[in-house]
Amino acid sequence: MVVRENVQAYGLQVPAHDLAQEEAFGLEPVPFIARANPAPVIDLSSHLSLQDGVGEVQVLQDAAQTYPARALLGRMLVAEGLFQHALTFLRQQGIQQVWVTLGEAGSWLDGLQVLVPLARIPVQLEDRVRLQHEILAQWEAALARTLRRARLAFLTRNPLLKPITRAHANFPMQTMPDGNPKMGYRVEAMLAQDVVKAAVAALGASLRGVQLKPQGWDRILGVVREEAGAINLKATLEQVMKAIDAGTDTDTFGPPLPRLHVPQHLYNPLLLAASATPVNVGEQFSLLDDYPVTLRITPPPLQDSEARLVWDLRRVWDRIHKQPEWAGVDVVLLRNLAGVGVGLFAGEGFYPDFLLWLKRDTLQALAFVEPKGLRHQWPQDKFDLLDQTVPSWKFPVPVRGYVHSANSESELRKIQPGFSWAAAPASLMKQDADGLYVEELLKKLMATLSPKP
Numbered sequence: 001m002v003v004r005e006n007v008q009a010y011g012l013q014v015p016a017h018d019l020a021q022e023e024a025f026g027l028e029p030v031p032f033i034a035r036a037n038p039a040p041v042i043d044l045s046s047h048l049s050l051q052d053g054v055g056e057v058q059v060l061q062d063a064a065q066t067y068p069a070r071a072l073l074g075r076m077l078v079a080e081g082l083f084q085h086a087l088t089f090l091r092q093q094g095i096q097q098v099w100v101t102l103g104e105a106g107s108w109l110d111g112l113q114v115l116v117p118l119a120r121i122p123v124q125l126e127d128r129v130r131l132q133h134e135i136l137a138q139w140e141a142a143l144a145r146t147l148r149r150a151r152l153a154f155l156t157r158n159p160l161l162k163p164i165t166r167a168h169a170n171f172p173m174q175t176m177p178d179g180n181p182k183m184g185y186r187v188e189a190m191l192a193q194d195v196v197k198a199a200v201a202a203l204g205a206s207l208r209g210v211q212l213k214p215q216g217w218d219r220i221l222g223v224v225r226e227e228a229g230a231i232n233l234k235a236t237l238e239q240v241m242k243a244i245d246a247g248t249d250t251d252t253f254g255p256p257l258p259r260l261h262v263p264q265h266l267y268n269p270l271l272l273a274a275s276a277t278p279v280n281v282g283e284q285f286s287l288l289d290d291y292p293v294t295l296r297i298t299p300p301p302l303q304d305s306e307a308r309l310v311w312d313l314r315r316v317w318d319r320i321h322k323q324p325e326w327a328g329v330d331v332v333l334l335r336n337l338a339g340v341g342v343g344l345f346a347g348e349g350f351y352p353d354f355l356l357w358l359k360r361d362t363l364q365a366l367a368f369v370e371p372k373g374l375r376h377q378w379p380q381d382k383f384d385l386l387d388q389t390v391p392s393w394k395f396p397v398p399v400r401g402y403v404h405s406a407n408s409e410s411e412l413r414k415i416q417p418g419f420s421w422a423a424a425p426a427s428l429m430k431q432d433a434d435g436l437y438v439e440e441l442l443k444k445l446m447a448t449l450s451p452k453p
Contacts, residue, residue: 010261011163012332012357012364013397015344018160030150032086032100034107037142041066042134043115044127065121069112069135072123077132079106082139089140098147108142109135145381149389155344156393169340170355259330260317262310302335305406305431306353309371312435313356320439331442332357336368344368352401358445365398365448367441371431373405378416386427398448402441406431 043064069077083105090098112135120127164170166183173181302310313333320326334355336342343351352368386401393399405412405428412419421430429437 010330010332010359012359013161014164014342014355014366015395015399016160016162018155021155021158021160025151025154026097028097028150028154029099030097030147032098032104032143032146034104034111037108037146039108039112039142040138041113041115042069042131042138044131044134064115064117066113066115069114069131070109072114072116072131073128076128077109077135079109082109085136085139086143089143093144095147098143100143108139152389156395159393159395161396164334170334170337172337257314257317258321260314260321261330261332303372305371305373305404308431309354309369309404309438312438316435316438328360329446330359332359342368356445358442358449360449363449365400365445367445368399368401369404369441370402371404373407373431374403374412374415376415383425383427387425400445400448401427403428404431404437
């Protein structure tokens with residue numbers, strides 16, 4: 001991106017960590033309410049197996065039926081056992097705020113359903129033990145979730161918002177060779193130690209029996225390390241710095257776009273987490289030429305899906321920014337750096353990669369965006385948070401959260417049976433090849449602003 005202006009001048013607001021509120025929440029009792037934590041349906045159809053005399057055969061294709069957990073477990077797990085397990089778990093985790101009653105434990109257990117293949121009915125002791133372990137794991141997750149949600153609800157009653165300034169952790173500072181701090185990435189080429197070791201070993205073998213003074217051997221090793229072990233990037237880095245100073249380090253999308261603001265130090269040039277291979281395409285150049293060396297980049301470079309969001313935002317805004325509905329609207333994109341950025345949702349497994357603002361006159365809205373998609377499991381808690389809880393928050397600035405995924409329906413059905421994009425959660429958006437998801441995101445965020453007078 002090519003915008004060079006000071007983003008902090010726009011008065012953008014972002015949720016901040018409120019230590020006083022955190023301390024106050026620590027004194028709040030948090031009751032466990034079964035109806036607020038509905039028990040899930042435990043699917044054992046992929047966990048139970050049959051013996052065919054040779055080995056285990058999965059019964060995934062067999063017909064399955066839902067049964068109450070109590071009917072399957074009998075006296076193996078009753079409300080009293082669940083209650084006592086809760087007390088032990090909370091004590092072990094150091095959670096003193098959550099309190100559970102015997103009645104609520106029983107209500108949660110009453111609502112628990114289990115999907116079991118008909119071929120496994122009646123359920124044998126081994127399978128009942130597995131089921132008991134699964135139920136206790138879900139019970140512990142429900143207790144921990146109760147605390148997380150209570151904390152989030154408490155912190156968002158009177159949320160603390162602060163303006164983005166140069167001091168915010170999402171603006172990484174690097175120390176330049178002259179000792180002065182400057183915003184940007186730090187790129188380091190690691191020494192090719194394996195090359196050095198191999199060269200020294202081969203040299204030592206070839207010189208076996210030769211009488212060398214210690215100083216002479218040190219000089220030889222110094223030359224080996226200089227020639228084989230250290231990657232000299234001086235010339236290339238000088239080229240980079242000259243390009244930045246001359247303003248020619250921009251992308252090839254064209255001139256800057258009106259009212260699209262992207263901090264130059266994070267996206268220009270755009271650093272990707274890809275193999276360090278030579279690049280000689282268009283105006284791009286490689287830091288490494290043909291050296292097979294590992295780079296250490298701080299903050300971490302962008303993944304493909306993250307870079308795609310940046311590119312798609314640029315091309316979509318290029319297409320729509322002149323349309324009447326976007327007149328007077330500014331768009332600002334900022335990377336949310338892992339571990340130091342805005343972690344308001346971290347407890348729910350949602351640590352967004354980007355902060356995206358829409359600003360019109362004195363009004364603004366903020367979206368937390370996670371474009372990395374879905375991989376191993378279906379995060380229902382995350383979607384419940386983004387679809388049901390976040391829109392009800394009383395922030396002075398409207399806040400929303402979205403997950404972008406390039407996964408196909410068939411891929412997502414592997415982690416969420418029956419999934420279809422037509423019935424997907426509102427906060428889950430398909431990262432299509434044409435970038436239409438970006439326009440949809442901008443329209444959703446625009447809808448949260450007050451209408452024009």
